[in-house]
Structure formats: structure tokens, C-alpha cells
Amino acid sequence: MRLLSLLIGLSLTWQAHASSEVRNDYLVKADPSAVAEVISNLKERLPKGSQVSDLGVAGWIRVQLSDTMMMTFSSVNAFSAPGIKTFGPNRVIKLWNNWSVKSPEMRAKIMARIQEGGLPDLGGPVPPDNPAIPTTGSGGSGADPNYSNQWGMNQLGVKDAWAANGKGSDQVVVAVIDTGVDYTHEDLVDNMWRNPGETGVDTNGRDKASNGVDDDGNGFVDDVVGWDFASKDNKPYDFTTSVWDMLFGGGNPGHGTHCAGNVAARADNGKGVVGVAPNVKIMAIRFLTEKGQGTTADAVEAVKYGVDNGANVLSNSWGSEGDDPNDPATQALKDVIQYAESHNVLFVAAAGNGHQGNGYDNDSDSRPGVPASYSNENIVSVAAIDEGANLGSFSNWGARTVDLGAPGVKVFSTMVGNKYSDTVIDIPGMMTATWDGTSMAAPHVSGAAALYISKHPGASYKEVKSALLSSVRRTSQLSSKTVSGGQLDVRALMQR
Template sequence: MLGAAVLCLSHQALAKEYIIKFNGDTKAHAAFLENLNATPLLKNMYLIDIPDTEAASMQVYNLANSPEIEYVENNKNLSIFPMNIDAAKAAVAELVSDSPEFVAPADNPPIPNPPKRPEIGRDPLLQHQWGMRDNQIQKAWKQGGSMGDPNVVVAVIDTGVDYTHEDLVYNMWRNPNEIPDNNIDDDGNGFVDDIVGWDFVSDDNLPYDLSMNPFQLIFQGGNAGHGTHCAGNIAARAYNGKGITGVAPHVKIMAMRFLSETGQGTTAAAIQAIKYAVDNGAHILSNSWGSQGDDPNDPNTQALKEAIQYAQDHNVLFVAAAGNGRQGAGYDNDSDSKPAYPASYDHGAIISVAALDENDSLGKFSNWGKNTVDIGAPGVKIYSTVPQGKYADTVFDKFGITVNWDGTSMATPFVSGAAALYLSANPSANWLEIKNAILNSSTPIPALSNKSVSGGKLNVLNLMR
């Protein structure tokens, strides 16, 4: 079975890349791993790059059938969940292809020093955040006596974060044991100058949220600033006279980039991002990504499950998007033959999040599941931070094509922020206590009756009582 997994790549697999897990000590295989440029992922787990030769493939085949090997699986693709873009887009392609508006932004600006103190003033764009009104967020801060503890860290595992954004820069996590720009791994964690996080796509210390230009986004798909949008609703700074607020506006954001500007990533990069975040002090992992369908009996799913278990074993909560269905229509993660993952995995530390609109209706794209989806949260036309210091609830609105910031990806950060806010007020709470508090304080709504574990929507005011 394992040998077949090696030789028969699925359409989702990256040719020649595999994740291999040894049953025990790997010292005897050191030369083999070195020859294959093996990258360590978790204990006894490696990403290997197989040369395109019959001999190398046979060597891996033989290892896969060895009692020394627990499993070998394809390094599968993962992605941000697709937005619902109008199919009648090709008609305007010629009109916009040469427009100067459609220029991709620059990548990897330097990491700025944090301001010594944030400015003070009302958030002028808070009025656009219906999700914050729905959760009575300002009353919740007063009720719970906290706007977030700066020692609480939420890792946004995504396309990166615009760490220069005016509403995020003060709340970016700063590695306390790393000296910026000295080209030395001061803390000995294996990453040089990792000040705000790490980029596992480019393998550098600048996890910037590189987005596609709008033309490419609409006609090819990709990233519109996905990670930055998620970060804003978790922890955009409140009362700083700028922009918006996050649910927990005093906690810190750790930027983990494993999805590229095309919105694509790999299982191995996701594992690396999860492990880095856990090892470097993140308390909550916000995960607005996954697959559009996974066979739960597929043996090529063990590695990512182990990474989530690694987080759970270290008392780290894993908040995940329930998925955006297929062709714009949501489905039941309980009964579908290929439910969205990782949200549908059975780890206790996962909170799976569906998307709701302003009328408490389930987004037409949103997945659900009485046993596999835990709660709903705002996820339709969501206003937040986007790269280059901007704010938006609309990705694109030209030539008769309108694409809003909709998705279970947008709902997930609300729950991640709520978890961070609760932990700030209850610093001894473990992942199970945080999860139970969120689900037990939800407000029942008809749209999620028999369609989620809680049967309700996020209620931050109730949570903080």
C-alpha cells in the first residue's frame, strides 16, 4: 500500500516530492536522507526530493515496504479556499489586460521597527465592520476587562502578512531572542533574523503578503492579500486613530507564510509553519486554508494530522476554515465523500468555522456539518486590512465583476481573535477550556441548527461574561 503511494502520484501531488516517516531512529539512513536533500519536518519525519531516475524511485519503493518506515506520502497541494468569481469574466479580459492599474505590488519590504507607542484616537473605519457590531465587541472588552494581552500570540498561517500596515505594525509579534539584521541565528532555533515570523515559500525572514495584481487574480486566481485580511480581524490595533479594530486588538500576530502569491502551498510547508509557530510561542493557530475535498481513508494524510497533533500536545488551539464548497456551493463535511480538511479532522484542538452573513444566514458557499463544523462566524462581505496600507470588503469591482471578501477564511479569524481574547482574560485556560467556552457561549441560530456542533454563531460578548 505504501509502495503504491510512492509510485502512483495523485493529480494533487508534487512530482518527486514525498513525506517520509521512520518508525524510529534515522541514524542508519543518514546518508540516504542527505543524498535526497531531506528537510526535517517533525520527529523522524522528512520531506525528500527524489531524482527523476528509476533507481531512486526503486530505492524509495523498497524503503516504503520496509518495517523501518511508518509511511510515505505525496507532498500534496494545499491552498486558500477559492472565492466565488463570476464566470462571465473572459469578456472583459482584453479591456483590462494592458491597464496601468493592474500592476503587481512589490515584494518583501524591510521589517520596520515597531512604533514606541501607538497613536490614540477612534478607529474611523470601524463602522464598516458589521462582524464587530454583531459581536458587540466594545462591550465585550469592557465586560471581560481585556482587549487582549500582548503576551498572547496568534499565528496567522497563510499567505503572509503586510507587516508594514499601519494598523498591524504595532501588533506584530517580535521575536524577543533575535537581534534584527545581524545575519545570526541568535536564539538557535534554526532561522536567521526571524523577527516577525518566517516565509516557508521563499525560505527567508520576510513573510510579506505578496498579492497578485487584480487582473491576474480575477482571471487566473490567487492571493489578493488573504493573510493580511485575516490578520486585521484578529488583531488590528484599536483606538489608534487608524482604520479598524480586531477582535483582540492588543494581542500579537506571528506571520507564517506557506502559501504563495498564487494561493498555493504544500503539506510539507504547512507542517513547517505549524511547527515553527508552536515552537516559538504561538498560543492559537489561525488556518484559513485547506483542500476542497479529501478522502478520509486516503493514507496520504498522516503527516498533516501529526502536525496538528503536535500543536494539540503543546496546548495550542487550531482554528480552521470549514471550506468554501465546490463551484460556489457549500456541502456537508459530515457526509461528503471528500470533506474539506484540515477542518474535518477529528483532533480535539480543532475549531472548524462556517461563514455567516449579516442576517445570520449560512453563506451559500459555506460548508457545514453537525459533527465536523463547530460554529459560525461573520464571513460575507467582511471589511479588514489589506496589503499596501489599505482596507476593503471588496476584492474587485470593475467592468461588471464584483468579488467581495467572502469565505470561511474570513470567518476563521473572528474565532481566532475570540480565542485570543478569552485566553488573555483567562491565562491558565488550556485549549479545551478555550474551545468549550467559545462553543458554549454561542448564540443558537436556525441556519446552523443540526448543521454544527454548537448549533450557533460566535458571540464574543457572551464569551467574555
């Protein structure tokens, strides 16, 4: 009841995610056998300063016209060259969560509080500048002090599952595809994936992680813990906005770090929290900026990176609503999810947080949440439930398109800068926003999948998905709202 009143009283809204176009940025699909030829042709015919890059999936090419160029007849002409099947605009993709305050009354109240000077220091997460990739972990032992705040972990039965089957294998990798991860966080650093091809020393005795050489030849220089497709560098750190930017414009309060903690925060290290699979590895793949925003082209590259570099599970807490099935950007995203499927990689996706914070039926809504509701078989779509097993008021559902529920209301996890919380923003007496969202639910399922794969190495994505769905705890609240009719049950899953 408290939560409900907060959501209404605070006028926090979840914006509709109309997929707007990225200016001067295009996706071109070539016949896969003609990609090199088409790229060279485009480079010749497009205005100087344009960038043309191979996305490496199903013939997709990204074309970024120079900043000063508007779409011209000559470029349209170039796009209709031989070997090109279709083209369309690259599109904006956002986090499902949006913490901006839309209500004019509430905005006025907050501004008045600022002018009075009576505001407490909000202590929002402030990231270090360009944090280096740490070479050693933080160690430690003992109970995780915030475990008792993690109602979800308790309900999932993780401790029983671990007692019977262990905490997962360090050979299993979950890619958190998001705003980045605070890979220096004391409760995550030991569980970050370390690219084996970029660790150790090269023939000149230099550290491969920082020698400026693409030692493993995967196309990315010094990619140790993952890659940042938004900034095009090897530091996929979880950059945040200020609290004020978040409230008045929207942005990232450390979303990817919060997600990563529920996948695989370290257990029994005397620090913070635990993830569902505390011994598996987290690959950090950033394509959403501190504004909580990215593009389809970057998402395609992000997913492909995870697949190509050995992730078993991709955890995706982002999306849009109501994309056009005939739009090239839609097809590009479907194609890269198909690429993951053909490499036996599970794609876990948040079902979406509804229109204006009211969940809707992904099966029948005119603007279903995507990619969660795409028909790709390797997608596991996740709704959010609260501690009482009820569907979150904001959570999308779908008897055909949403697979199961998982903890997604008032979720406690890691935050940027060695912090932990279930609260995003707290202005005493005025507003509180807790970590609520299908974004928070999906990582629990990703962790569970990783734990299952640890026990059953070589399991196909179909076997993993089938085990996840058939082991749910069936509930009346989810019986006609999800494919499985229930909520994630890690204890039962790990008896399989």
C-alpha cells in the same frame, strides 16, 4: 440579494481542491527513534542533488529529489529501507478562496474590455520588493475610521467585551498561517509578534534581528515576526498576484493580511479597522505563495513553528477537499495538529467554501473540507455567516464537524499596502467580488480565543473551545448545521 446575484451573475467559482501531487517531492514517515539513521541512510542511497529534511514531527521526513530526477527504482528501494514506516507524495494545499473567472463568457467580456482600453486602473495591491521588517510602529490615536464598515465586530459585541475585560494581552499570540502578512501595514505593525530571542543586540553590539545569526537557536536565522516556509526566509510578507493573474489563473489578493486584521488590527490608533483582540500579537507564518498555493510538508513545518515559538492559537484559512485518510500526507497533517494539541495549542480552521461556491455538509459529503473536519480535539471549525445571520451560500456546515458560525460575508479588513476594504475586485459595470469566505470567518474566532486566553491565562485548549462553543448566540439558521447551534458571541464569551 445583491450578493447572491453577484455570485451567480459573475460566475465566480470556487474550485474543487483535489490534492494533486508535488512532483519529485515525498513525505516519509520513520520510526521516531530512527529518524537520524533513516535520514543518513536516505542521503546515502538517493541520487545526488536530492534534499532530505527532518520535519520534526512524529518521524516525518521530507525528500525532494533533484529536479531532473524522475522517481526511480533506486529511490523506491531507498524508501523501503529499515526504519521507514510509510511514504507517499507531498501534496498541494490551497487557499479556500479562488477568484479566477471560469465562465468563458465573462472571460471574453473582460478581455474585450481590456482591448477597448476602457478599463479603469484597478489599483491592485502592489507590494514593495523584499520589505524590511520595520523596527518601530506607526503610533497614532483616535477612533478607527472604518469601524462602522465592520458589521461583524458590531454584532460580536467586541466593544462591550473590551469595556469589561480589556483588549487582550500582548503575551498572547495568534499565528496567522497563510499567504503571509503585510507586517509593515500601519494598522498591524504595532501588533506583530516580535521574537524575543531575535530582538535587542548581540555581544558584538549588532542588531540580533539582522545579524545573520540564529540567536535563539530555534533553527531559523533572524526570525523576527515569523517565518516564510514557501520562500525559506525570514520575511513572511503577503505577496500578491496582479489582478489579471488572479482573474485568469487564480492567486492571492492579500488573503493573509485580510485575515490578520480581523484577529488583531490595532484599536484606537486613528487608523483603519479593529481586530477582535486588538492588543494580542500576530505571528506571521507563510506557506502559501502568491498563487495561493502551498504543500503539506510546508504546512507541517508552519504549524510546528507556531507551536514551538509560543503561539497560543493557530488561525488556518486554507484546506483541501476529500483527502484519503490512508494517504501519508493526510497523516502528516493530522500528526502536526496532534502535536499542537499536545502543546495545548488551539487550531482554528475554516470549514471550507463548498463545491463551485455551494456549501455542503462536511459530515456526510464524500469530499469533506479538511483539515477542518479532522477529528483532532483541538480543532475549532468555523462556518461563514452574513449580516443577517444566514449561512453564506458557499459555506460548508456540519452538525458534527463544524463548530460554530462567524462573520464571513462582505468582511471589511486590512489589505496590503495600508489599504482597507470589503471588496477584492471591482470592475464597475462588470463584476464585483467582496471578501466572502469561511477564510474570513475563522480569524474572528481566533481573535475571540486569544481574547479569552488573555483573561484566563493558562486555560487549556479544551476550556477555550468549550467556552467558545457554549457562549454562542443560538440561531435557527445554524441549529442543525453546527455543533454549537449558533454563532460566535464575543460579548457572552467574555462574561465567562
